[in-house]
Amino acid sequence: MRNAIAMMVAAVSVAVVICAWIARRSEKDIAPKVTNFLYALLPPMVGNLLIIVGTVEWVSLTGRYLYACGIDITMYCLLDFTLQYCGMTWMKSWHRITILCVALDIVQLLCNPFFGHAFSPQMEMAYGAPYYNVNSYFGRNLHLGLVYAFMAAVLFILLGKAFRGVRIYSEKYSIMFLLLMFTGCWELFYLFSRTPVKRTVIAYGVFGILVFYFSLYYRPMRLLDHLLADVASGLTDGLFLFDDNGKCVWADEHGLACIGIQEKQVSRSTERLKELFPGLELEKNDWKCQRQLRDRYYNLVKHTVLDSGKRPTGSVLSLQDETESVKELQRERYIANHDSLTGLYTKEYLYQRTRERIQQNPETTFYVAYMDINNFKLVNDIFGNEFGDFTLQCVAGNLRNNLPPTALYGRIGGDAFGFCFSEREFDIGRAEKYMSEFVIDNGTVSHRVVIHEGVYQVTEPEIDVSVMFDRANIALETIKNDYKKHIILYDDEMRDRVLHSQEITLELPGAIRSGQVRPYLQAIVDKTGRVIGAEALVRWIHPERGFMPPASFIPCLEQNGMIADVDRHMWHCSAEILKRWAEKLGRDDLFISINISPKDFYFMDVGKELRKIVDETGIPASRLRVEITETMMMEDSSERFETLRELKDAGFVVEMDDFGSGYSSLNMLKNMPVDIIKIDMMFVNDMKEVSRTSTILRNVINMMTELGLVPLTEGIETEEQYELLAKMGCKLFQGYLFAKPMPVEEFEQKFLLGGNESPGD
Structure with a gap:
């Protein structure tokens, strides 16, 4: 009897090996999990075989250890397979805990020869030969608890999917559940009945073979029937069958209703379809198209049916009503367009x-x-x-x-x-x-x-x-x-302006890098006529066009925003000039005024950029004066006021240019964080109107002085203008009377290296 049981175990083991080999070659997603489970079954099956045939204690005990450790691994692989089979995944923490539990259980079982805490052999006679059963202790009970915990988890997952999922899918889960339940019950029966010769591994082997079959080859017919029924119901808008001569031999009721004929007139379907859908080529094979019939839209699909010899035996034409989809698409297109x-x-x-x-x-x-x-x-x-x-x-x-x-x-x-x-x-x-x-x-x-x-x-x-x-x-x-x-x-003039603008835009980055775009300096003098600083004005010396007036490129750059690149370049150049004057010429008493465009605020953080420049060059912020225009402060005034306040706090001197050319507001002037006001040319253009002009200028200069602001008049061209404004209390002056804008080298030679600090000298 024991030999017969051993042969059964061996036969099942061989079958498991074959199934594992086949599963390993399968391309299905579940195949690796099935393979792992089947290979994991082999150690406990070999161990069980040793228990059955072993009439010597050490052979039987070897089988016991192999069986116990192998069943731990088998249960882990079974749980791993079940999760993927049911469309679930491991939680990382639980996965680690599970592996740790299996490893610890195997270790404690292997320690049994030293501590005897798991089980001890007990010899008894079975079928006329010695058979070694075991007495269970704490370690084996712990092992059995872990095994049945694994089995319970697997059963719980399968049962949940069978009852809580869609009914048509319950078959694939309920079959697995019943198979595993049967195996577990057989194992329990063996434990409590103490039946001689352990044979439950046969049930595990059979279960593994069935897992292989149901996972990789079984086709749930109830599910397939249901899905095929759904597919058939999706063709309810019309179905026509034609023989090999193109004659309609059958049509469903929906197709007949669609083309407006009765079942006994089915042979007229071909003619009727051509009448309703002009240009329909029913004699051609395998095509699809969309046609409109009255207020409905249909997708027409024709398939040729072939026999086993690849010869046409007929064809199928399906009509699918796509009216709602087409109208929804039309609505979406209308909304989008x-x-x-x-x-x-x-x-x-x-x-x-x-x-x-x-x-x-x-x-x-x-x-x-x-x-x-x-x-x-x-x-x-x-x-x-x-x-x-x-x-x-x-x-x-x-x-x-x-x-x-x-x-x-x-x-x-x-x-x-x-x-x-x-x-x-x-x-x-x-x-x-x-x-x-x-x-x-x-x-x-x-x-x-x-x-x-x-x-x-x-x-x-x-x-x-x-x-x-x-x-x-x-x-x-x-x-x-x-x-x-x-x-x-x-017109062409506008076109030329556009082309010129495009050329300026394309050439500007290279012009900045090569130094074509550079600062010219115009002297600023005090009441004594001594040069105390300069204003940096941008000039472009083009290699082909020569000197380009600012009016030929500044408006274009203002429009496209690239003025910010020019201004940043001018700021850096000015700071480097001041640094060189201080280090090479010992002149750290001069300043340079730089211009800020309204567009700069849109393309950079002006305050941050200027602070970065003075930090990098190491010059005092007061020597790099910041010049803004009155009209610039009209836009986003609160934000720009805040930027100017930050600059003043950082040590910059702030100048307001073109005062009086825009919408000067005394209230705004009172609150504006500036140090110097540059009086616009409009006040000095007509000095012949001495009485009115003098009154305006005197009061403007006095008001600035009383507000703690320094007046600077620009555009001075005659000695008469200079003397009159000096008498009125103007502190600083700028204009062609003193110096025109000139290259940096010429400015340095004239005012710094030649010893002439006064333009008139």
């Missing part, structure tokens, strides 16, 4: 349609226009956002009503609109009249808005559409402040 407020094209879609129209009509002359509402922010501020939105909607409505049906138009953004039309659709007189009489009236508020429009004739159809609209916008900017003229065409 149309502005939500005005209903006009979005900028991107307008550009796309414009490009398509120009490409499709290469012989037609087109215009693109850029239009915006002047001072639209004031409309929002005065009348509120609701009236502002109403204004935009009225403009959009007027575009629809006044532009030809074939014209393209859209909202480019904010209060800006764009449109494209052909030459025959362009009526400049009508457009001018339309924009000059635009009044918004919502029944409560009536407001006339000023609209400007720039128009670009498409002479270069290959350029990007965005560039076309940019050119139209460039034209518009030239009449932005003209309230009589509302429309203007882009």
Whole structure:
């Protein structure tokens, strides 16, 4: 009997090895876990075989240790397999704890020969030969508890998936649950019955083989039936079967209802389909298309059916109603391509349609226009956002009503609109009249808005559409402040300005690196005529164009923001000059005034940048004076006031240039953190009006002095102006009378190295 049981164990072990080898070659995701579990079964099965055949104590005990340690590893691999089989993953902490428990249990079992704490052998006769059973102690009970804890965890996971998951999937989990439950019950029966000759490992082996089968090969028919039923139900919009001659031999009720014929007329299906869907090529194999039938949209798919010899035996045509999907897609496209407020094209879609129209009509002359509402922010501020939105909607409505049906138009953004039309659709007189009489009236508020429009004739159809609209916008900017003229065409002069701007933009970085862009210094003198500092003015010495006047490149850089790069370069150059004067010439009493553009605040932290420069060069902050304009403080004044205060606190001297040229406010002047006020040229241009001019200048200078501010008059060109302003109390002077802006080397030679500190010397 024992030999028969041993042969059964050996046979099951061989089967497990074969299954493990096959599983190892499988490409399914679960295959590695199945392989590990099957290989893990081999040590306890070999151990059980030794227990069965061993009639000598040491052979039986070796089998006991091999079985006990092997079953620990088997249970861990079973839990690892179950988690993936059920679509779950290990928590890292629990994974480590599980491995630690298995390792500790194996160690304590292997220590049994020394401490005898787990079990001891007990010889008894079984089937006419000695058989060594064991007496269990604490260590073995602990081991059994761990094994059954593993088994309980696996059963709990399978049971939970079987009952809490979708019913059609319960079959794959319930089968595993029942198999493992049977194996566990057999193990318990053996333990409590003390049946001679341990044979429960056969159940584990059979369970491993079934795990292999159900994980890698079993196909749950209930699940497949359910899924196939769902697939079939998805074809309820129409199904037609054709024989090898193209004759319809069967159609489902939904297909017949769709094409409007009865079941007995099924042979007419081919003709009817061609009538309802013109151009349908039913005689062709394997195709799909989308067609509209009345107010419905259908996807038509035809498949050829082949026999085992790859010969056509017929075909299947399915109709799938895609009306909701198509309409939803149309809605989404409309939303994506149309502005939500005005209903006009979005900028991107307008550009796309414009490009398509120009490409499709290469012989037609087109215009693109850029239009915006002047001072639209004031409309929002005065009348509120609701009236502002109403204004935009009225403009959009007027575009629809006044532009030809074939014209393209859209909202480019904010209060800006764009449109494209052909030459025959362009009526400049009508457009001018339309924009000059635009009044918004919502029944409560009536407001006339000023609209400007720039128009670009498409002479270069290959350029990007965005560039076309940019050119139209460039034209518009030239009449932005003209309230009589509302429309203007882009011309060659504007184009030249654009090209010049592009050249300046491209060449500037190299010009800064090579020193073409450099500071010129204009002397600043005190009442005695002694040079006490200078203002750094940017100049560009171009290798081909020569000396470039600031007016030829500064406006362009102000517009594109690159003025910030120029200013940063000028600040660094000025600081290096001051450092050289102090170290090489011993002149640490001079200062240089540097200019700050309003755009600098948008592209850098001005205060941080200036503090960094004086820290790197080691010059006192007071020698690098900061010059701002009065108009610059009108924008974001609170933020810029704070920056100036930080600079003053850091030791910088702050000058305000062009005083009196803008919107000078005495209240603003009182609060402005400045040290020096540069009086604008407008006060000294007409010194012949002595009485009025003198009164204004005297009072302005006195007011500055009493406020603790230092007055500096710039633009002094005659001795008469100099003497008069000095008598009025002006402290500092600048102008061509003393020195024109000059290269640094010339300035140093004239005022520092030649010993002449007075321009008149």
